Amino acid sequence: MTEMEKRFDPASYEGRWQREWAARDYFVCGVPENPAAAGAPQPFCIMIPPPNVTGKLHMGHALQSTLQDLLTRWRRMQGRNSLWLPGTDHAGIATQLMVERDLAKEGKSKHDLGREKFLERVWAWKEQYHGNIRRQLDLLGASCDWSRERFTLDEGLSLAVREAFVRLFEEGRIRRGEYLVNWSTGLDTAISDLEVEMREVRDKLWKIAYEIEIADGETAERVVVATTRPETLLGDTALAVHPEDERYRHLVGKRAVVPVAGRSIPIVADSSVEREFGTGVVKVTPFHDLADFETGRRHGLPGIQVIDRKGRMTAASGADFAGLDVDTARGLLLEKLTAAGQLVHVEDYVHNVGFCQRSGVRVQPLMSTQWFCDVSTMAADALAAHADGRLELVPASWGKTWEHWLANIRPWCISRQLWWGHQIPAWYDGAGNCFVARTREDAVEKAGTHELTQDSDVLDTWFSSALWPFSTLGWPHETRDLAYFYPTQVLITGFDILFFWVARMAMMGLHFTGQSPFARVHLTGLVRDADGVKMSKTKGNVLDPEDLIQEHGADAVRFTLASLDSPGRDIPLDPQVMAGNRAFGNKIWNATRFVLSKVEGATIPAAIDFERLALPERWILSRLAEVSASVDRALEEFRFDLACRDLYHFFWSDFCDWYIEMAKPGLEAGSERLLVKGVLLLVLDRALRLLHPVMPFLTEELWQKLPGHELIHPQTICLAAYPDAALAWRLSAAEGLEISLLREVVTIARNDRADRKLTHRAKADLYIRAAKPGAQEAVVERMGFLQSETVLTLLRSIAGMKQVISGPAPAGALHKHILENVEMTLVFDVEAAPVDLAKLQLELDKVEANISNVRAKLESESFTAKAPAAVVEGARRNLAALELDRERLRGVLQPVSGPG
């Protein structure tokens, strides 16, 4: 018999099993020789959302990785050929910033190194930190196939990126052009709409007077314009009013003078102008405001760039302003306006302003030459795939968000003025002609010259991630991997990257492979702290998965995260709950220790004759069958919370609190019960296997100790079959009543002990008699059951009973119970505290209230006529039981409260 360590210590085995699993290649996954053959395993595939290559796993990763691993392990145990493909993302901006920051410590900038040297340095950085992600996933117990690890900048994926780019270009979906883009002066690059975060800002609304140019004889006139950004006035090329605005109709077609600058600009009519806002007159600055850009386009207005990429005023803003930063320029301009008497009003104003999500600076709308991808038809395909069920979102409530975003999608700015990333496969000759090609050689051929310079921009990181589900399997080559594993079954990720990543993968996948890259997407909530507050470095409430694993063990962390994943909810992470789940591990450990200490000579039975077993054994097996089915159902629906709850309850409450206690007398020498050891082992084996996907380390450690486990799988629980959800073990209705009677009698005994301040050492006789005339038969039946050897032995063992006696209890025995027309009274063999009359009175009040409720219901003709017969019958029986209970309570209370 294996001697088990008494102390439960996850650290003592987690690392060992992780190394063992990796060394034995349990999670390495290949394409079968003949995938189409009958009986060949079906593939199951999940692509990891690739974390930043030099990053650190945060709680969100831990949550998503736990769920991905849970599903992968579950499917693997079900016999599916299960691939969880790991990898990392080059994370253009994030990684480049890290290296730049590192460089800054040496007092250098990336420009001091030059592009080539800088990139060498980033690669070195990547090599240094790359192993971190794998190490952390290993700690968590992730069953990835590391032989297939991919990186978004590795050779195969780069090939896929160039291929996709060139094809989209040739199809006319990608084009290069000058356009007003979101410019981040913090990152020194253009960013996409998605990377702009709107924040409410307390600002000022400045009202500025513009002189109207007048012909001779006309009276001087000025109009007042409201703006939040006075400095852009220097780039104004028009004023606009609403075409139906009576106040200004006479001005349309005239010209105004830009204050300070002195330029003459037209006044146009445009229906986008809101008459009610401000003064109803808008200044139009096409090169520094998106709305103005559109207005300018409608009216053929030119633009003037007065702010540059560094956020400084350009020469075009005038000699007084050129070179100043925006804020200084604003101050100067306001001074000049005041001096000229043209600043007529200032008021506080709260509005939404775009900020660069990553660097936090205010976004500057700026004219710039960039690459854009027109995704409109791809978006339509992604909409259709969702609409017809080829792509399912879980929870489904995300559907509307999906539809709204895709239906209103705009061109995607895919170029970035960074160095770290996929350099755009476009080359220019000396004359500035552009050649898009898969390789430099192809470009040379197209251009007819070797004098080519490659476009210095790189692609948005999300462009390569969008190809992830198929680029990782060898696309654009038609590999066997791609044919077999693609499309994947499930994607698990956070809702925060639904547009950034999921929608783009769907669009690219549908476009290049004709199939949705995943059948279902499970979107998780956000991991928050115990108080429900979003974790952030500045708040100092960030929990590190690695610390938690060290403190509680990976299994407790996994169980906690999985059990909190309820649809549409965020995940509040409370260390106390984590500790509670560690205690669950301790419980499993000790239950196993107990079973192993009692089953000398037995092994896990290969088959079991359910019909021959005694009630407790039959009951726990029926519960096992139920929980196997419910866990299966829950996992199919991504209800990890329900799966965990059912497993927890089954193991702790059903198996430990009830079955193991009931098994104890059955293990005594001479017990008439059969196969108790076998059932203990069988249920423990199945329970560990059911728990394995969520608690892989603990279950492997314990399962390996079970005698006979090697007949289920010679090596590991990871590859042992998941317990069948269709187990045929069912109790008959009569047995169901028996087990609940047994449990109620035990509970009655425990209640009496607690109420009357007795210890478990006090023994009791149980008197049984009919509670009302005609119930004699029930008493006989009850006696037969309770006095059978198995049951009586059980009652003696776990309820502290001596005898079960038919007949009235001795006089003075006060604490009676009524169950199904039968009165049961416990008489203890030691002196007991008196019955708490106040408590009984409360109980009686409650019963009285209940009686009048049920009676009223039964007296209502609409109820008896319209409710189903079973419900009415239930109410009648309920009433009868309540009335009996009332008799019982009155019987106990009255002799005491009465005169004698």
Add this chain to the structure above:
RNA sequence: GGGAGGUUAGCUCAGUGGUAGAGCACCUGCCUUACACGCAGGGUGUCGUGGGUUCAAGCCCCUCACCUCCCACCA
């Protein structure tokens, strides 16, 4: 301005039209020979508000309130 989600025990959350549940916390008693990371016992909850449907509503429908988040070019 649209849209989504939430509102149930002290806390965090499940809940399938038929008398409201779990875990944690808390209180009481127990070192009952697997486990004190444990065992047993302990809950009178305006199920956010107001209406409606129904014999019957935490659940279905409508209204409103509050909280979270997403989307959105009124300068």
